[in-house]
Amino acid sequence: MDFFDLIAQRHSVRAYKPDPVESEKVQRILEVARLAPTAANRQQFKIVVIETNKIKGDLKRLYIRSWFAGLEAPLIIGVCSIPDKCWIRKDNKNYSDVDAAIVMDHIILAATALDLGTCWIGGFDLEAAREILELDESWEPVAFTPLGYAQDEAGLKKRKPLDELVIYK
Numbered sequence: 001m002d003f004f005d006l007i008a009q010r011h012s013v014r015a016y017k018p019d020p021v022e023s024e025k026v027q028r029i030l031e032v033a034r035l036a037p038t039a040a041n042r043q044q045f046k047i048v049v050i051e052t053n054k055i056k057g058d059l060k061r062l063y064i065r066s067w068f069a070g071l072e073a074p075l076i077i078g079v080c081s082i083p084d085k086c087w088i089r090k091d092n093k094n095y096s097d098v099d100a101a102i103v104m105d106h107i108i109l110a111a112t113a114l115d116l117g118t119c120w121i122g123g124f125d126l127e128a129a130r131e132i133l134e135l136d137e138s139w140e141p142v143a144f145t146p147l148g149y150a151q152d153e154a155g156l157k158k159r160k161p162l163d164e165l166v167i168y169k
Contacts, residue, residue, distance in 0.1 A: 001113055006112055007109075009112055009154065010109060011154040011155070012118075012119040012120065013117030013118060013119050013146070013148075013151075013152060014067045014119055014152065015067065015150070015151035015152045016071065016072045016073035016074075016148035016150060016151055017072060017148060017149040017150070017151050018074065018148075019148070019149050020074050021075055021116060021147060021148055021149070025116065026075070026147075029110040029114065029116075030047060030049075030107075032106050032107070032109075032110040033079075033103050035106070036099075036102050036106040037102060038095075038099040038103070039087035039095035039099055040087040042086060042087055042099075044081060044082040044083075044085040044086045044099065045079060045080060045082065045099055045100050045103050046080045046082070046136075046139055047077060047078070047079055047080075047103070047107075048078040048079075048133055048135070049077055050076040050133065051075060052072075052073055052074055052075060055076075059071055061125060061132065062124050062125060062129055062132060062144070063123065063124045063125070063144070068146075071146055072148070072151070073146035073147060073148030074147075075146070076144055076145065076146050076147065077107055077144065077147050078129070078141055078144045079104045079107070079142050079143050080100065080140055080141045080142060081096035081097060081099060081100040081139070081140050081142050082096065082138055083096040083138075083140055084138055086099060087099075096140065096142075097142055100140075100142035100143065104120065104142070104143045104145065107145065108120065108145060111145075111147055116147055116148060116149060117147075117148060117149065117150030118146065118147055119145055119146055120143055121143060121144040121145060121146075122143050124144055126141060129144075
């Protein structure tokens with residue numbers, strides 16, 4: 001698939017088939033995440049692959065939306081940064097969130113290329129995530145996504161026109 005078609009095809013999936021995701025596809029997605037660029041190439045992130053059926057009762061605690069609590073996707077992938085080890089710009093801007101976002105974007109685009117659905121979730125309950133997943137204290141969860149075969153079709157994307165987003169100097 002052409003890269004530009006891939007970008008146009010990606011959409012947020014909120015209904016999944018319960019079909020398992022082949023381990024080969026998961027490994028390809030994780031490899032793409034490993035290759036994602038990070039500031040100073042420090043790669044200070046962790047990827048958590050969660051079997052949904054193992055935390056089914058806690059899904060509503062992680063993210064309150066009703067579609068998520070009844071999630072059929074077989075997997076959830078979380079990306080955590082390790083802020084204390086990430087590159088920091090001279091003005092003290094810590095790049096941990098940027099690095100984690102790039103990794104998650106790679107995961108989502110790779111999943112799309114493999115005909116899998118995802119939905120970026122940033123509004124999760126931080127303390128519930130730490131508790132449910134038993135995360136190391138030094139890890140900061142940044143984003144999660146379900147991963148599975150989409151049950152729904154992509155709708156129309158609403159995006160602003162370029163002239164509202166781009167400034168030429």
